[in-house]
Amino acid sequence: MSGYSIIRKIRYLEEECDKLGFKITSTKDYVNIYGDVVALKPKADCLPIYSRDAELFIGTIEDLDRWLQGFHFARKYDSLLLGNKHDKLRDRKEQDYRNKVLLKQIKGEEQEYESL
Numbered sequence: 001m002s003g004y005s006i007i008r009k010i011r012y013l014e015e016e017c018d019k020l021g022f023k024i025t026s027t028k029d030y031v032n033i034y035g036d037v038v039a040l041k042p043k044a045d046c047l048p049i050y051s052r053d054a055e056l057f058i059g060t061i062e063d064l065d066r067w068l069q070g071f072h073f074a075r076k077y078d079s080l081l082l083g084n085k086h087d088k089l090r091d092r093k094e095q096d097y098r099n100k101v102l103l104k105q106i107k108g109e110e111q112e113y114e115s116l
Contacts, residue, residue, distance in 0.1 A: 030058050
């Protein structure tokens with residue numbers, strides 16, 4: 001079963017990125033001569049940001065794995081310093097924004113994304 005471990009790693013990374021509100025895509029402008037490059041973009045309905053097509057990360061699969069490990073470490077470190085209140089506040093703000101977008105979709109209004 002050649003390549004099975006890389007497929008498992010890609011599926012794992014896709015799940016982790018989905019939990020955080022990101023999606024893995026191909027990059028637009030960056031060319032790497034050493035291998036395939038992926039980009040990380042925010043999902044359309046998850047987080048309030050300025051630009052939906054902004055590439056937050058560009059690198060290889062291994063680089064993405066290390067970046068996500070650092071991201072999780074930073075969140076854990078924040079929770080150690082600021083307590084559990086910080087995570088709950090962040091989750092509440094993200095959910096409020098998702099609810100706001102959902103209400104606009106239900107009403108049939110044009111979606112205009114804005115920052116918090």
